[in-house]
Amino acid sequence: MITVNRHILKNGLRIVHSEDITTQMVALNVLYDVGARDEHPEHTGFAHLFEHLMFGGSINIPDYDTPVQNAGGENNAWTNNDITNYYITLPRNNAEIGFWLESDRMLSLDFNERSLEVQKNVVTEEFKQRNLNQPYGDVSHILRDMAYKTHPYRWPTIGKEISHITNATLEEVKDFFYRFYAPNNAILAVSGNISFDETIRLAEKWFGDIPARDIKPRNIPQEELQTEERRMTVYRDVPVDTLYMAFHICGRRDSGYHTFDLISDILCNGRSSRLIQRLVLEKKIFSSVDAYISGSLDSGLFHITGKPCDGISLEEAEKAVWEELENLKHCSVEETELEKVKNRYESEQIFSNINYLTVATNLAFFELIGKAEDINNEVQKYRSVSHEQIAKTAKECFINSNCNILYYKKASS
Structure with missing residues (x-):
């Protein structure tokens, strides 16, 4: 505390x-x-x-x-x-x-x-x-x-x-x-x-003597709901082809934020996470893969990115990712799997907040998004996420009409 x-x-x-x-x-x-x-x-x-x-x-x-x-x-x-x-x-x-x-x-x-x-x-x-x-x-x-x-x-x-x-x-x-x-x-x-x-x-x-200033209220245009899949292919001077997928998610202050964060850990945090275990180590579809959320204050993005192994096309790689996302929607996350990512988050929070500088940085941010004392409630918010919330959130988020897909290809020499 x-x-x-x-x-x-x-x-x-x-x-x-x-x-x-x-x-x-x-x-x-x-x-x-x-x-x-x-x-x-x-x-x-x-x-x-x-x-x-x-x-x-x-x-x-x-x-x-x-x-x-x-x-x-x-x-x-x-x-x-x-x-x-x-x-x-x-x-x-x-x-x-x-x-x-x-x-x-x-x-x-x-x-x-x-x-x-x-x-x-x-x-x-x-x-x-x-x-x-x-x-x-x-x-x-x-x-x-x-x-x-x-x-x-x-x-x-x-x-x-x-x-x-x-x-x-x-x-x-x-x-x-x-x-x-x-x-x-x-x-x-x-x-x-x-x-x-x-x-x-x-x-x-x-x-104390610095004068306050007239801070105008924000008037940021809100993003409209994405209703169809967006795709793009670019060719660049890069070593290997890479797949990028981005799904719209809620903002940092939203109650659903913690569910998205846990989903990103279930998919790709550590060797035993789903995408790394199944698509990198077992099926050898990707040489590397990652999943993470932007953490933006307003509605953010859930990113999935990966570099396919030699001989694997971006189309095949994308299909494998969709299959894993479908599994997440319809196959309940096991208790041990969910508990593992929650424990990992809690340990990271405990160790990071030992450092006095990290505490100052975190206190300022929590004060911005609510109140500084909320720093003590974060672990419980993650702890309270259920299997049902994960499945429901996955079904709502990981759909084609909410997805932006970028094929970043190696240019022909």
């Missing part, structure tokens, strides 16, 4: 805290409620660009990394379609440095053309390296564009195309910052060897 303390500053900044005296470190995790889904369709990649810009210098601190390193700390950040997340770890005696650094870049960045050009070049090179010049690098662009027709999940976090980043102006960047990077659109999670009273004192001192 993780003990959670909470406080809200007058400017709307939500603070969640959990003390851990077994470590000599402190973690600060700042979650901003902004991601790629908040971008304009013609100005994508901005949330990810800001992940980089936030390290480029703020109004009073020209260099973020040097004070962190001098204080014996580490920091990093990541962005997805839903959120932007920054974290910093420091020895407990230097914890105030974290509050100072994070508050100053929340107050205002040092907006200038030089910094913007530097970070635009960095992001552009990342786009080229990961998505244009790497085998299978454009899969996310293709699959998202197939699966989503109206929702902004139709582009990945990196952006829809490079020109959206290279053409970004300083005024557009400033506008994006002041619309989303505000105390009343953020959650500060603090964990490690620091008391709740000290956390509140430092938060009030460093964040």
Whole structure:
């Protein structure tokens, strides 16, 4: 059981805290409620660009990394379609440095053309390296564009195309910052060897005077129900053909989310899971296969991907996957099989939440989707999933009219 303390500053900044005296470190995790889904369709990649810009210098601190390193700390950040997340770890005696650094870049960045050009070049090179010049690098662009027709999940976090980043102006960047990077659109999670009273004192001192901003309500177009199968075949310079399948599922806050997560583990988590045991080890249809869910806040995707063995066509590979999905619908999952995946999840949660930084990150996320204390209820939510729920969910989800299928083929030389 993780003990959670909470406080809200007058400017709307939500603070969640959990003390851990077994470590000599402190973690600060700042979650901003902004991601790629908040971008304009013609100005994508901005949330990810800001992940980089936030390290480029703020109004009073020209260099973020040097004070962190001098204080014996580490920091990093990541962005997805839903959120932007920054974290910093420091020895407990230097914890105030974290509050100072994070508050100053929340107050205002040092907006200038030089910094913007530097970070635009960095992001552009990342786009080229990961998505244009790497085998299978454009899969996310293709699959998202197939699966989503109206929702902004139709582009990945990196952006829809490079020109959206290279053409970004300083005024557009400033506008994006002041619309989303505000105390009343953020959650500060603090964990490690620091008391709740000290956390509140430092938060009030460093964040208390940052003005709240006018955060407009989201107006995201909801994706319409997919009613027919969508297929595409592409040819690329890749080593082997690969099968990609994506089914629409519920969002992260939905009660059915935990069922989908368990199904992905039943299908493909460990050597004894169904797809690996039957399609890789026994039938040797795939050399590798995977199944996972996107975990998106809005309606997400259930992914199945695999590389067929030599001599196996993508059509044969796809047929084998459908057969396994039909088995899941009509043959009850054995008690030992279901208990195994539940036990695996519980053990992973116990071990991950031993780490003070993981606790801070998780507390911020659970506060976003509900309340931080819900972190203590997750295992029970997985435990409560029944065989009947799994079969019912599989029957509703794994149908042709809900499926997007991509054949990613090796181009002929």
